[in-house]
Amino acid sequence: MSKQFLAFDIGGTTIKYALVDEQLNLSHTGKVATEQNKDGHILNELLDIAAEFQGNYQIDAIGVSTAGIVGADGGILYAGPTIPGYQGTPIQEKLAEETNLPVFVVNDVDAALLGETVDGVAKNVETAYCVALGTGIGGAYLLDGKLDSGTHSYANSIGYILYDQESKTYFEQRASTLALEDSLKSDGISVIDAFEKAKQNDEHYLAVIENWAYEVARGLAEVVLLFDPEILVIGGAVSQQGEFLLDILRKQMSQLIPKGLFQTELKIAKLTDKAQLYGAISKFV
The missing domain is CATH 3.30.420.40 (ATPase, nucleotide binding domain)
Structure with a gap:
């Protein structure tokens, strides 16, 4: 049985x-x-x-x-x-x-990456990093097929990187899906609807999303330069924007990473819930 x-x-x-x-x-x-x-x-x-x-x-x-x-x-x-x-x-x-x-x-972010190794985009991959974009931002690192969470289990707390003294904010406070949602409140529009308008080449919403994506890309660039994973998996509800989102992130990351050092493949998480x-x-x- x-x-x-x-x-x-x-x-x-x-x-x-x-x-x-x-x-x-x-x-x-x-x-x-x-x-x-x-x-x-x-x-x-x-x-x-x-x-x-x-x-x-x-x-x-x-x-x-x-x-x-x-x-x-x-x-x-x-x-x-x-x-x-x-x-x-x-x-x-x-x-x-x-x-x-x-x-x-x-x-939970470690679990999401492990799930993708079981039956998702990280199956048969030895080194992978997962970034979950949601209310906050979480990270998980798979090294030689095993999770690496650091000596004290605090590694990959990437929501707290890139602290900005002027705004007194961390990476996740500027780059989470919640941050994008907040930037759209004055327009009275949801994140999903803003993406739909951006896909139709609405210049205003394209600019809003690209500005947010730049903040996301800053953190992703740090991951690529520090860990050089085979794949970088993007998770969270916003990942359902698929290749449209990945294209914007690739463009932004290419400006932040020296030429020739960006070999990591960006992928959208497959398994969702x-x-x-x-x-x-x-x-x-």
């Missing part, structure tokens, strides 16, 4: 979950609210859902993708204010103790 794994994906507002088999088929999917982690709600939900699944299905291991920085012990080493009281949560320890199953806990779930169980398939 094919092995089955319970996968979780914990974000700021929801916990998604699914049963995943060795052929990567997803079933019994669902989601619950994080309730801002009141009284340790997230861990309690994980334990309750795991107990319910274990009581009804064959479960061979559990994988957890989560926001925040994950320590070597599978606990939350650092968590921002979006999930109150989350820092220090011993996810791996408690899940393993309650279920007596192998448990793998990984940061499945990436973190696949990445969570990647250790077991």
Whole structure:
């Protein structure tokens, strides 16, 4: 019988979950609210859902993708204010103790990159970097087929690079999708609609997007020059703009990187909402 794994994906507002088999088929999917982690709600939900699944299905291991920085012990080493009281949560320890199953806990951007190595654009790639553009900006680095998160697990916190003293902002405050959304508020238009107008050669929206893309490219250029990965994967909802977005980013990056040093291939993440779930169980398939 094919092995089955319970996968979780914990974000700021929801916990998604699914049963995943060795052929990567997803079933019994669902989601619950994080309730801002009141009284340790997230861990309690994980334990309750795991107990319910274990009581009804064959479960061979559990994988957890989560926001925040994950320590070597599978606990939350650092968590921002979006999930109150989350820092220090011993996810791996408690899940393993309650279920007596192998448990793998990984940061959500790391999970997205691992998912792409399982069945996406990073499959059979040895070195890859993933940049997730969303409310913030996260990074993940695959070196020789393994995640590299640094000595203290803080590596790839690229949202905090390129601090600007004048504006007192970090990279992600200028280059996240949220930053682009904020720049469009005065026009009363969404990011998706702005891209559509830019694709129709609307000069105003093309300029707005190119200005934002320049800020994104500044961070991507740092990644290319520091890590020289085989591929650089762009994730997050805005990545659905596909080649149009990549063309703008390539153009901007080419101006920021000395000629001949930009050999990395830019790619759009393939798996969208499945990436973190696949990445969570990647250790077991």
